[in-house]
Amino acid sequence: MSPVYMGLIAIAPIAAGAVVAALAMRQISVSAIDGMTRQPEIAPQLFTAMLIGMALIEALCIYTLVVTLVMAGKVVL
Amino acid sequence: MMVSAEGAVDFTKYIVVANTAVVGAVLVVAGRSLARGALTSDVPDARQNFGEFILDFFVNKARDMSHGLDRAKVMRWVAPVLGSLFLFIFVSNLFGMLPIPKLNQPPTSYYSVTLALALCSVGATLTLGLIFKGAKGAIKHLFWPNPMQWISEITDVLSLSLRLFGNIGGEYMTLTLVLLYAPLGIPLVLHALGLIPAFVQALVFTLLTASFMASAIHKEEKKPKKAGSRRWKLFGAKQERDEAAPEAGRLEEVPSAPAGSPA
Numbered sequence: 001m002s003p004v005y006m007g008l009i010a011i012a013p014i015a016a017g018a019v020v021a022a023l024a025m026r027q028i029s030v031s032a033i034d035g036m037t038r039q040p041e042i043a044p045q046l047f048t049a050m051l052i053g054m055a056l057i058e059a060l061c062i063y064t065l066v067v068t069l070v071m072a073g074k075v076v077l
Numbered sequence: 078m079m080v081s082a083e084g085a086v087d088f089t090k091y092i093v094v095a096n097t098a099v100v101g102a103v104l105v106v107a108g109r110s111l112a113r114g115a116l117t118s119d120v121p122d123a124r125q126n127f128g129e130f131i132l133d134f135f136v137n138k139a140r141d142m143s144h145g146l147d148r149a150k151v152m153r154w155v156a157p158v159l160g161s162l163f164l165f166i167f168v169s170n171l172f173g174m175l176p177i178p179k180l181n182q183p184p185t186s187y188y189s190v191t192l193a194l195a196l197c198s199v200g201a202t203l204t205l206g207l208i209f210k211g212a213k214g215a216i217k218h219l220f221w222p223n224p225m226q227w228i229s230e231i232t233d234v235l236s237l238s239l240r241l242f243g244n245i246g247g248e249y250m251t252l253t254l255v256l257l258y259a260p261l262g263i264p265l266v267l268h269a270l271g272l273i274p275a276f277v278q279a280l281v282f283t284l285l286t287a288s289f290m291a292s293a294i295h296k297e298e299k300k301p302k303k304a305g306s307r308r309w310k311l312f313g314a315k316q317e318r319d320e321a322a323p324e325a326g327r328l329e330e331v332p333s334a335p336a337g338s339p340a
Contacts, residue, residue, distance in 0.1 A: 055240060055278075058237045061243075062244070065247060066239060072125055
């Protein structure tokens with residue numbers, strides 16, 4: 001297989017991971033902003049919970065980034 | 078990477094050690110200068126006020142997780158761990174903003190550093206469980222209620238370290254690549270955007286460590302046994318939910334009622 005195709009296959013996981021993580025984060029931020037506008041007095045707690053949820057989702061995206069880096073390293077070297 | 082083609086030793090990998098030492102030196106100097114002089118319980122001056130403003134968050138966090146336990150002991154053990162983790166990670170992340178060539182590689186953009194930090198965090202969690210619950214309780218926390226509970230400690234290390242490394246290291250890589258092609262102007266925007274993950278990742282690392290610790294130092298609450306089997310208890314919980322649901326529905330309907338009625 002030509003190196004171009006191998007490179008494309010290697011960077012495919014991060015594209016898929018970023019799309020799915022973006023959708024999930026959109027859901028979290030929409031819900032958190034809804035809650036904050038309804039009840040501004042608990043906004044700090046909602047913000048903390050939002051950050052933790054986002055971090056947990058982002059971890060999955062980071063895993064795909066690591067896999068991508070490993071695969072891209074194998075293709076290039 | 079270790080030895081280049083000419084046979085000369087490459088010192089790239091020592092930059093991380095040097096930068097970590099610089100971060101530690103900065104923190105020690107800043108902490109010493111903040112805690113220098115007399116501290117008062119009366120109206121504090123600006124220096125003491127700033128220090129208390131930084132420490133306030135972690136002390137409150139430790140106080141929040143201390144219900145049902147010796148509060149002073151929890152705060153004395155937990156607050157310094159959280160504070161030093163946050164400050165070290167935050168200052169390390171901010172090193173990427175410095176305009177000095179070798180010094181602007183943040184130590185947290187190396188996997189070794191983040192792995193060490195995550196190991197410290199999980200090790201501190203296990204140690205706190207040992208201190209507050211005793212050896213038996215700490216071992217039970219690893220195998221109960223799920224016998225494979227101990228795997229979560231390993232995945233905690235992986236997720237904490239990989240998250241921090243991916244964010245900061247990825248940003249550093251992006252910045253390096255952009256600097257090759259657009260050295261003027263555009264890196265400024267990336268630096269400004271990089272301030273957000275620099276703060277958020279330090280906060281997230283600290284908050285996750287705090288929640289791991291909170292679950293590690295608390296004994297399982299013994300619920301009063303009700304008459305009837307577990308199935309009845311589940312059924313009862315479901316019933317309570319169902320009874321609460323119409324209440325929420327009524328609350329939702331209240332705002333819409335005046336809008337529909339002719340006033």
